[in-house]
Amino acid sequence: MQKVDPWGNTCATNTNLCPRGSRKLWALHNFGMWFAWVVCMVVIVFSSRYGKYYWRNSVFIHAVIGTLIGVISLIGGIEAWSRVKGM
Numbered sequence: 001m002q003k004v005d006p007w008g009n010t011c012a013t014n015t016n017l018c019p020r021g022s023r024k025l026w027a028l029h030n031f032g033m034w035f036a037w038v039v040c041m042v043v044i045v046f047s048s049r050y051g052k053y054y055w056r057n058s059v060f061i062h063a064v065i066g067t068l069i070g071v072i073s074l075i076g077g078i079e080a081w082s083r084v085k086g087m
Contacts, residue, residue: 025083029076036072040065 044065051058 026080029080032072032076036069036076040069040072 044062047058047061047065051061
């Protein structure tokens with residue numbers, strides 16, 4: 001029995017990668033989201049909390065890491081959306 005997605009497609013009809021390839025893709029997507037929202041946010045919190053004496057550097061770190069989080073989230077979201085929609 002093959003797994004069917006909510007739109008009624010099997011993995012083989014949606015992509016040529018089937019379950020193993022899809023798992024790799026989602027693992028990469030999940031790692032990217034985890035890295036952006038856990039590791040990078042910890043850096044932002046620590047720079048704000050412990051970098052208050054180095055205000056200019058802290059603001060720079062906050063802006064750069066925040067932009068990185070936004071880019072990673074945008075790319076991960078577009079990639080996941082295109083994979084689900086079969087684009």
